[in-house]
Amino acid sequence: xxxxxxxxxxxxxxxxxxxxxxxxxxxxxxxxxxxxxxxxxxxxxxxxxxxxxxxxxxxxxxxxxxxxxxxxxxxxxxxxxxxxxxxxxxxxxxxxxxxxxxxxxxxxxxxxxxxxxxxxxxxxxxxxxxxxxxxxxxxxxxxxxxxxxxxxxxxxxxxxxxxxxxxxxxxxxxxxxxxxxxxxxxxxxxxxxxxxxxxxxxxxxxxxxxxxxxxxxxxxxxxxxxxxxxxxxxxxxxxxxxxxxxxxxxxxxxxxxxxxxxx
DNA sequence: AGAGTTGTTCAAGC
DNA sequence: AGCTTGAACAACTC
Numbered sequence: 364x365x366x367x368x369x370x371x372x373x374x375x376x377x378x379x380x381x382x383x384x385x386x387x388x389x390x391x392x393x394x395x396x397x398x399x400x401x402x403x404x405x406x407x408x409x410x411x412x413x414x415x416x417x418x419x420x421x422x423x424x425x426x427x428x429x430x431x432x433x434x435x436x437x438x439x440x441x442x443x444x445x446x447x448x449x450x451x452x453x454x455x456x457x458x459x460x461x462x463x464x465x466x467x468x469x470x471x472x473x474x475x476x477x478x479x480x481x482x483x484x485x486x487x488x489x490x491x492x493x494x495x496x497x498x499x500x501x502x503x504x505x506x507x508x509x510x511x512x513x514x515x516x517x518x519x520x521x522x523x524x525x526x527x528x529x530x531x532x533x534x535x536x537x538x539x540x541x542x543x544x545x546x547x548x549x550x551x552x553x554x555x556x557x558x559x560x561x562x563x564x565x566x567x568x569x570x571x572x573x574x575x576x577x578x579x580x581x582x583x584x585x586x587x588x589x590x591x592x593x594x595x596x597x598x599x600x601x602x603x604x605x606x607x608x609x610x611x612x613x614x615x616x617x618x619x620x621x622x623x624x625x626x
Numbered sequence: 627a628g629a630g631t632t633g634t635t636c637a638a639g640c
Numbered sequence: 641a642g643c644t645t646g647a648a649c650a651a652c653t654c
Contacts, residue, residue: 364652366632415633433633434651450651466651468634508643517634524632571632586632610645611633630653640644 365431367415367522368565371490373437374412375566377419377462381407384457388427391447391454398472399453402427407457414485414521416469418478419455425472428481429453432468488521489558490566496520496555503543503551510546511539511608514554522562525611529591530573531557532615538622539606539613545624590614 388402406422419427431437440461447454451463452470464470473481486502487494499520503513513519515528523531532539535553537546561573572587574597590596590603596616606613 364632369632430634431632432650433631434649435633436651468650506642515633526632611631628654631651634649636647638645640642 364434364436365415366524366527366562366565366571367412367488367490368562368571369569370415370417370431371412371522371562372566372569374410374417376439377417378410380460381419381455381457382409383407384459386421387454387456389454389456391451398425399427399470401425401472407455412488412490413482414488414517415524416481416485418473424475426474426478427453428469428471428473428477429464429467430469431464432466435464435466435468438463438465484518486516486518486520489555490522490562496552499555500548500551503546504548506543508543509540509608510537510543510554511606511613513543514558515609515611520555520558523558525613526571526586526588526591527558527561527565527573529614530571530588531561532613533590533620534573536620538620539608539615541621541623550623590616 383406385404385406387404388399390399402421402425407419408422409420411418415430417429440463442461444456444461447463449465451465452467453464455462487496487498502519506513511528511532514523531554534557537550565571570586573589574587591614593603593614596603596619599616599618601616601618603614603616606615
């Protein structure tokens with residue numbers, strides 16, 4: 364489920380509803396919720412997203428570290444609560460609100476040094492105001508690997524997942540197989556800014572929306588993309604082709620996206 | 627029912 | 641060293 368926007372949206376929402384409140388923290392399915400018992404009954408002091416990682420802080424200094432992986436989900440519930448449905452690993456309940464977390468690949472308590480090492484191995488996060496994109500630009504311009512790989516590599520820059528990768532490169536007319544070192548600084552900056560722009564829209568809308576003029580459909584959240592999962596390029600009407608990069612599918616338009624520096 | 631998936635890490639081999 | 645590949649894991653949808 365999650366690209367970076369999902370996690371940042373959750374962090375903002377959970378910070379609002381949980382900060383300053385005592386939480387009941389339980390682990391209905393036991394497995395995985397390493398250290399959860401120690402958090403039970405404590406006051407939450409803040410929630411933060413770092414790339415696709417979520418950090419909940421508690422008053423005794425404990426940190427709960429969550430990564431949803433490919434299948435993890437967070438569901439918000441109304442009180443009174445019903446018993447957890449499905450494989451819920453952690454449930455957090457305040458006087459007003461509750462969430463269930465299912466399927467995380469990481470669910471553990473962390474100390475400050477652990478958080479520091481997490482922050483150090485993650486690249487600048489496009490959704491964080493304290494991000495330093497030049498760290499990403501430097502890595503990319505030294506690499507001969509495909510830009511389609513690099514922008515989704517969380518140690519290069521954090522937040523982009525498989526759908527945004529396709530959409531950003533199409534919007535910026537960059538061929539996903541272009542080597543990092545063959546892209547100029549201006550292009551890298553366009554990629555960064557577009558990523559931030561799109562993910563921020565994702566946070567607000569709770570959906571991946573990458574098309575320019577979207578009619579605000581009432582009711583349901585709906586994903587709306589240009590070429591991800593599409594057969595025809597909306598810009599030139601040419602056929603969309605498919606590639607695999609970093610083991611995941613990438614869509615591209617061979618007319619619109621230029622392979623720079625091929626030689 | 628079985629394949630597919632908005633992710634990541636690790637190990638082994640080149 | 642850097643890059644690639646494959647496996648493992650997770651929970652749900654169609």
